[in-house]
Amino acid sequence: MQNLTLGEAVKQALREEMLRDENVFVAGEGIGVGIHNNPKLPTHGLLEEFGPERVKDTPVSEAAIAGLAVGASVMGLRPVVEIMFNPFFTIASDQIINHAAKLRYLSGGKSKFPLVVRIKTGAGIGAGCQHSHNLEAWVAHCPGLKVVMPGTPADAKGLLKTAIRDDNPVIFIEDMILNFIPMPVPEEDYTIPLGPADIKKPGDDVTVVTWSKMLGTALNAAGKLEQQGISVEVVDLRTLAPLDEDTILKSVRKTGRLLVLHEATRTGGFGGEIAALVAEKAFNQLKAPVKRITAPDIPVPYSKPMEQFYIPNEDNVINGIKSILG
């Protein structure tokens, strides 16, 4: 099996889908010729292979990039547009939240908008809060959008292929730290459906529900706890919308304990949704209160000691799990 970073896996998916379907094109800032001439990045080399008609470098114009995707998709193309960093998505959000998410509904189900918005995200690169703000809860809150946040390169490849073939608008959020960590990725053409969560590690004592980069943190914590005789089940959501309620509930009914882990800030974070789901549907099986481990409710600070304080770490997870095990 090949070892790829998340960025390389994304590139493989983009490339294969572009070869498979000529209606697929990519657009965004610096995706053809960028300031980082680095083969590890998700769109590196696509311009050379597919040419400037299908690999569109755009001006710094997020609203127009998003609108381009909305308009092109209703005409039958399959745009995959990139928003460089999650905070800049706010500029694109009118087109995505007010339009992409709603126009099919407003057409009475007659039109479709098969577009993908790829967004880079995540703290831990010293770029401060205007580059590192995780906003997945914003988009997961909007009916009409599907929201994908892969935690491994292998998932990223299969999920992105499905996202591109999906007839709905899909928000595909890639944590940048995962672009530095190569992991095994199957070489063949495969897809992973949007919806099902994946149990990355089975266990009996406590369920950790997480996604994206925090998957690694959860698995590391689970590994350490295993040595102390604590068995952790790690559920990787992979997609926030649609949400795989069954897998979450089944796991919590088995373990009786839930810890939700995400890097985004706490209040209004998607972790609250998971906690509410379990409170509504598995309350009687809970042996302990639900626990959330998240970033605190602050913007991402620049300085390293404070940035590290912001990002949930293994110790936070281990302590959190121990606290609910009592």
Added chain:
Amino acid sequence: MHLNKLNLLRSMLQIRRFEEKLEQLSRETEKIYGMMIVSTGQEAVASGVGAVLDPADVIISNHRSHGHLLAKGADPKLIMAEIFGKATGYNKGKSGTLHIAAPEVNVLCTTTVVGGGIPIAVGTAFASHYKQQKNVTVCFFGDGASDEGSFHEALNLASLWNLPVIFACENNVYSGAQRVEEHSKVKNFADRAIAYGMPGIVVDGNNVLEVYQSAMKAKERCLSGEGPTLIEYKTYRWGGHSTHDQQSYQPQEEIELWKKLCPIEQLKATLIKEGVLGQEQYQQMENEIKQAVEEAVKFADESPWPQPEDAMEDIYI
């Protein structure tokens, strides 16, 4: 305001040496976390515009901000400490290089969201107008930022309400890896002013005296209540977008050509020719500036780190 050309030279030299140090530290040491964005080659814009500003005048800056900050009189020590992420920095380590605010000198916002500062400048100018204060706002942004919707909305509103703001567009030929022709059909970004009924002028951004004159004129226009001006400063970014940029798209001959138009060398030559500056005096200026930069590094280096929990401070009042 009396023009002191030696001060212009000193200001440009200060920016150059300060940022050279930043680049060196960023490449050769672990002292600086994350990317480093500098304005080498563009110093005349910050220094020339900065020289027309009074303490009460406001700057709204962008990701390429060190020159704007220094030209407004910000303390190099506090900038350096912020960039090091130290507790003594302008923003206690919360901002880093990308978002330094120095309200002490009325640099009220540095935003790294491209185009994000332009509407804010409309607001600060509105406040000056509302309070009938005799001060102006300068908003610095790049050629690339003028492609954002925020630019167009902000210029229209500022013009409609005759607000005292100078839109200083630093056309440094690139927006990320895109050359200007690759991101816009207009030859001069100043032409975009026509659409909003305000004057748009093109100025040699490497000639600090012309920069100064143009900013003075725009400031007078603001203060007489006639409203904003868009000034496009034609200049060039010698280095890449940031220290992480290998400049694969930037032709070496082009860089060399622009280096010959160095704003500092140009003014220096003029001043020597005019007999205002001697070699010895220049050397002394250099020494003073280099020493101040070293002192800033020492201050930043010896300053304490913030405590991790300090992250929780400063969000609400």
